[in-house]
Amino acid sequence: MKIFTTQLPQTDKFEEFRESMNRKGALINKAMFEALRAYKRNMAREYFELSVKYNELYELSNHCAICPEDKQHPVFLLDYWFLQDLIKHLTPHEDEEVVYITGNDYENIKMPYRIRNIKLEQQSVVYAKATAQSCSDVLIDLCERGYQVQLVAHSHPGSGPEATCPSSIDINYLAKIQDAGSDAVGLIVTRDGYARFFSVRTEFEVSIKGKGVQHVQENVFKIPLV
Numbered sequence: 001m002k003i004f005t006t007q008l009p010q011t012d013k014f015e016e017f018r019e020s021m022n023r024k025g026a027l028i029n030k031a032m033f034e035a036l037r038a039y040k041r042n043m044a045r046e047y048f049e050l051s052v053k054y055n056e057l058y059e060l061s062n063h064c065a066i067c068p069e070d071k072q073h074p075v076f077l078l079d080y081w082f083l084q085d086l087i088k089h090l091t092p093h094e095d096e097e098v099v100y101i102t103g104n105d106y107e108n109i110k111m112p113y114r115i116r117n118i119k120l121e122q123q124s125v126v127y128a129k130a131t132a133q134s135c136s137d138v139l140i141d142l143c144e145r146g147y148q149v150q151l152v153a154h155s156h157p158g159s160g161p162e163a164t165c166p167s168s169i170d171i172n173y174l175a176k177i178q179d180a181g182s183d184a185v186g187l188i189v190t191r192d193g194y195a196r197f198f199s200v201r202t203e204f205e206v207s208i209k210g211k212g213v214q215h216v217q218e219n220v221f222k223i224p225l226v
């Protein structure tokens with residue numbers, strides 16, 4: 001089981017990455033049927049769950065493959081499940097919350113999936129300010145692990161797509177990050193499931209996989225909540 005679980009293919013070449021994911025998916029399926037043949041149903045179930053994950057990754061990578069190659073700006077690929085978790089994470093109470101999000105990237109394709117909390121020194125319904133120490137701790141940790149901040153996400157009070165509009169503080173904060181060389185993009189969510197991606201200096205694209213996700217306006221999505 002261990003041989004399948006943690007090791008994503010290590011390669012910079014996107015085609016190789018896709019191919020090796022495909023091969024690994026086939027191996028897992030084979031292992032699942034062998035487990036079933038041996039009546040090891042619990043093991044077969046575990047392989048099935050793993051197979052579903054690999055299937056999702058492969059679908060995402062197919063999506064990447066059809067993106068035109070000459071696009072140099074970042075293309076963010078997310079799934080609705082992660083965004084559901086993120087919205088829950090960012091709206092535990094009525095105050096604003098801020099997090100950094102990182103993930104894998106392959107050339108200009110970014111797949112954000114990991115949330116890194118930062119400590120807030122001021123927090124209110126409409127304002128959250130992270131401590132400089134906490135931001136740099138997270139950035140150093142990410143850098144040491146070979147990751148970068150892909151999204152700077154926070155929550156806003158209110159509801160509907162308009163509640164996700166960035167404030168001047170949000171815009172200035174992101175501008176500072178992008179001026180420092182980061183191509184991280186801002187993300188603002190509301191507890192009723194709206195998510196707006198925004199940028200000050202760089203162009204980007206967002207694609208969200210999942211049934212029921214509505215593209216409401218440019219870079220604004222409605223995520224179905226559970």
Ligand SMILES: [Zn+2]
Pocket residue numbers: 154155156166167170188
């Ligand atoms: Zn804000």
